[in-house]
Amino acid sequence: MANKIQAIRGMHDILPPQIYLWQHVETAIRTLMHCYDYQELRLPIVETTELFKRSIGEVTDIVEKEMYSFSDRNGDGLTLRPEGTASCVRAAIEHGLLDTPRRFWYQGPMFRHERPQRGRYRQFHQLGIEVFGLPGPDIELELILLITRLWHNLGLKQLELQINTLGNPDERANYRNVLVTYLQQNYTKLDVDSQRRLQQNPLRILDSKNPELQDILTKAPILLEYIGPKSLEHLEQLKINLSACNINYTINPRLVRGLDYYTHTVFEWVNNNLGTQGTVCAGGRYDNLVEQLGGRPTTAIGLAMGIERIVAMLIDHNHVINANQLDIYFITASNTAQTQAFIISEQIRDKIPQIRIQVHCGGGSFKSQFKKADRNQARYAMILGDDELTRKVVGIKSLRDQNQQIEVSFLDLINWLQTHIMSQPPSNL
RNA sequence: GUGGCUGUAGCUCAGUUUGGUAGAGCACUGGAUUGUGGCUCCGGUGGUCGUGGGUUCGAGUCCCAUCAGUCACCCCA
Incomplete structure (x- = not known):
């Protein structure tokens, strides 16, 4: 047996008995989507590099250093999709699916060239849900109820729902300026990473886990104070709806999504037992992306769930699936x-x-x-x-x-x- | 991409300190029971000790590099 070939880093085979957990999760998802009347989409795994640059944002880590990009034989720049929203929006525009409100879901592998770790892989799998043409907090409530039911059906507990709003683009830009000014005044107290992010994505600094920064960050201006009344009213309505439905949540004013396209409501479910990769499901509203990608202005909201992390949680819960036995x-x-x-x-x-x-x-x-x-x-x-x-x-x-x-x-x-x-x-x- | 820890049979691990020709349990397989599983007992297969180099008379053990896993950072699902 001359030098054996092994799977490439961060890309894993899924074998029995774990495959039964995967099938269990996939069945739960398919059933639930059917019951809420969401429609499945099968999207290509490869798209033009341009699509991701324009949607995710040129200066994000994903686009700058994590994409599997290559030249097609005719020289076109192609990329293994690092996430699904861009493809979904592209497909919706391309096939004229935005004439009326639509609810979609899809599932499949995504690719990011990061350092592998438990709960983080170079090929990983996501459930994506995207809803177009519904601007209100009502659809946000529906998505949260849907995911809550999925946790319940899978027997998953100890997931904390966090919510925030990023306001509209003007409000966000305004806050960004205030924040940058504040952080520049404290420039010398920032760590190297944060100094770098000050130029590129200052909002992400709020997310820093460095304990030495916590003092500066708690005194930093708060996004919510720069959000206009209309955006606040949107968030308030969602909060009222959630309480009416008995959904527990916490407002996390530092919750900022990593991708550029988010606006208004963002949310994420976190599990503290999964180590540092604790975010199991995350999403938010992206009201401007469709227009940005060449479609007619259409509001949208979506979320992504990491299947590997769900499976890891099931394993942590000692969740054993009995494969149906042979008769x-x-x-x-x-x-x-x-x-x-x-x-x-x-x-x-x-x-x-x-x-x-x-x-x-x-x-x-x-x-x-x-x-x-x-x-x-x-x-x-x-x-x-x-x-x-x-x-x-x-x-x-x-x-x-x-x-x-x-x-x-x-x-x-x-x-x-x-x-x-x-x-x-x-x-x- | 940065740093720490780990890598010995299909799996879980001992052996590494003090260099001297590779071990256990489980699993697989055969038999005890020539047409009957599970329990027990006995036997067998399986390892270029992650890979490549170096030191040495001699390396699983020491040194270097590399690959992979893992943890933290970065980032994110």
Whole structure:
């Protein structure tokens, strides 16, 4: 085995048993989206680099140093999508989907060239939800209720909902100036990172985890004080709605999203047990992006959820998914018997499509075949030896209780299976 | 991208201090029971000790580089 090839950094295979958690999460999402009448979109994984530059913002970390960009054969600049909103907006404009309010969702891999860490990968998976044409706090309430229900359905607790508003672009720009002036007065007290961000994205400084900065930051001007009455009224209405629906939340005046396009309401669910990558779901309103990307002015709001982080939380909660167990493991004594077992199995599948049967392959003694049956957690072993074959019966042995092994004739088999297997729920192991 | 810690069988780990030809448990597999699983007992397969170089008579062990994981920062889902 000459130098073996391994998966590239930060990109992971998802295998059993974890795959069952993924399927569980994906099913929960699909069901919920269906119930709230959101429509699924399948979007390309590769887009023009220009799309992300124009939507996420030229001076963000994502665009500056985290994108997987390359030249297509004809020289076009392409990029593996680092997030989904841009693609979704592009598609909505391109296909004329913005004539009326629309609710969309999508799911799939995203790519960012960051240093991998638990809960942060170079290929990771997101659920994205985007709603177009609804400007009010009502749709914000709906999204929060929807996600809250998802947590409930997945059995996830200890998620804290944080909310803030960034106001409209004018208010935000105004605040930005005030903040920059304040921070410049304290320039020497800032750390190197924050000094750099002062030029590029000063709002992010508010998010700094450096304890030495906390004093300066708590005394910094507060965004909410520079927000106009209309924007404040928007936030107030959302707060009233949330309280009416018994949703707990905290207002976090320092909550600033990393992407340039956000306006007004932003929110995020944080889990403190996940280490530093605690944000599990985050989103906000982006009322100007559609126009920015060449569409007619259309309000929009969206959110993104990190599937890896959800799965990590489920694992932390010791959430075990029982893969449905195998109903029948078919054991045979000879090639002739095995062929007959395949024929019988197909007849069973014709009549009972949902049944799970595996015909033993690979030979071996009865003993080793029974061992396999047991390790595959089958409920029943079905035995077809030469003796049974001539008498046209199969032996059936329950592997999960002490019931005696019985014989059932080929003719009665379907009937027997329907009454004994499909009518009884599998016992949990 | 910066810094700390870790890397030995499919998995969990011992062995590293004081350099001397690679170990355990689980898993897999065969047998005890020649057509019957789970429990028990006995045997077997499986490792270029992450990779590459260096020091040495000799390196899993010491040194350097590199790759990967992990934690924190940066950033973000």
